[in-house]
Amino acid sequence: MNIGEASKASGVSSKMIRYYEQIGLISPALRTASSYRTYRDNDVHTLRFVRRARDLGFSVEQIKELLALWRDRSRASSDVKAVALEHIAELERKIAAIQEMTRTLKHLAGHCHGDDRPDCPIIEEIANGPAQVNTEVNPRFGVASLK
Amino acid sequence: MNIGEASKASGVSSKMIRYYEQIGLISPALRTASSYRTYRDNDVHTLRFVRRARDLGFSVEQIKELLALWRDRSRASSDVKAVALEHIAELERKIAAIQEMTRTLKHLAGHCHGDDRPDCPIIEEIANGPAQVNTEVNPRFGVASLK
DNA sequence: CTTGACCTTCCCATTATTGGAAGGATTATG
DNA sequence: CATAATCCTTCCAATAATGGGAAGGTCAAG
Numbered sequence: 159m160n161i162g163e164a165s166k167a168s169g170v171s172s173k174m175i176r177y178y179e180q181i182g183l184i185s186p187a188l189r190t191a192s193s194y195r196t197y198r199d200n201d202v203h204t205l206r207f208v209r210r211a212r213d214l215g216f217s218v219e220q221i222k223e224l225l226a227l228w229r230d231r232s233r234a235s236s237d238v239k240a241v242a243l244e245h246i247a248e249l250e251r252k253i254a255a256i257q258e259m260t261r262t263l264k265h266l267a268g269h270c271h272g273d274d275r276p277d278c279p280i281i282e283e284i285a286n287g288p289a290q291v292n293t294e295v296n297p298r299f300g301v302a303s304l305k
Numbered sequence: 306m307n308i309g310e311a312s313k314a315s316g317v318s319s320k321m322i323r324y325y326e327q328i329g330l331i332s333p334a335l336r337t338a339s340s341y342r343t344y345r346d347n348d349v350h351t352l353r354f355v356r357r358a359r360d361l362g363f364s365v366e367q368i369k370e371l372l373a374l375w376r377d378r379s380r381a382s383s384d385v386k387a388v389a390l391e392h393i394a395e396l397e398r399k400i401a402a403i404q405e406m407t408r409t410l411k412h413l414a415g416h417c418h419g420d421d422r423p424d425c426p427i428i429e430e431i432a433n434g435p436a437q438v439n440t441e442v443n444p445r446f447g448v449a450s451l452k
Numbered sequence: 453c454t455t456g457a458c459c460t461t462c463c464c465a466t467t468a469t470t471g472g473a474a475g476g477a478t479t480a481t482g
Numbered sequence: 483c484a485t486a487a488t489c490c491t492t493c494c495a496a497t498a499a500t501g502g503g504a505a506g507g508t509c510a511a512g
Contacts, residue, residue, distance in 0.1 A: 162459080174499080210432075242413065246411060253404060253407070256399055262361060272386040284361070324468080474491100
């Protein structure tokens with residue numbers, strides 16, 4: 159099986175297969191006399207492993223660890239779990255960060271008329287920072303009272 | 306004000322200020338006789354605009370649009386809103402993708418003992434793909450019945 | 453034997469940011 | 483004033499993962 163077939167069989171592009179080999183994520187493929195890379199079922203299995211891990215958002219570095227754990231049949235499941243939990247934590251940090259952005263943006267967009275007039279709280283906030291929000295119950299202390 | 310002070314005042318690193326100038330996001334700074342860049346309050350204002358937009362996850366390209374809209378005092382707020390909504394949509398796609406990953410990973414981690422034994426559903430799934438989940442109510446048709 | 457579809461390596465681009473080197477300018481201190 | 487520390491300048495490189503493409507070799511079908 160040459161690289162194109164291995165690519166189709168694994169869902170990893172030929173480009174990436176060569177790249178993974180180059181950076182040492184996977185071992186160098188066997189070569190034919192004319193230096194074509196050849197792959198066997200086992201290699202394709204590894205490539206699928208890599209693709210699934212990528213689909214789960216693991217970095218190449220983490221996949222290196224996971225591959226080592228996969229091959230080590232005497233690994234402790236706690237070792238695998240540690241990698242997974244660490245990754246989950248990172249993903250959740252990312253989600254929180256992005257959600258904070260959307261929260262702010264939705265709030266702003268919700269207050270933007272979105273019509274032909276130039277007045278726009280979205281660009282206002284980006285330009286001038288968080289607008290003073292009057293959360294004051296008593297208007298005597300609100301921003302409005304400063305006029 | 307030279308670049309270091311402008312950096313502190315705006316929260317954008319000197320490196321990035323130079324970069325933004327180089328790619329044309331901001332206009333070239335005035336220079337002293339000894340070619341030090343100098344910045345005035347107005348420039349710092351622009352830099353803050355850029356930083357806030359970055360904090361909201363806008364790409365440099367989008368910020369280019371936003372800056373143009375900001376400067377165009379006859380812009381339609383709908384134009385700003387369009388950029389924002391597009392960005393919100395993209396952020397939500399990202400969130401959904403990452404959440405799907407965490408959902409899967411948490412499920413797997415929840416079934417991993419995390420002890421000294423090698424048996425681990427996490428690495429199992431990465432290696433062999435989605436395990437057959439028996440969602441069948443009638444055991445006659447379940448995977449179990451294939452034994 | 454030609455043609456088309458593959459393969460090889462090598463280089464470049466992407467996005468936003470950081471790091472560093474080499475050298476000049478400014479500022480502070482002794 | 484001399485010198486040292488701290489700035490500034492430009493240029494080059496690296497990051498992470500992927501895609502695009504060129505130039506040239508190989509293979510299989512016709």
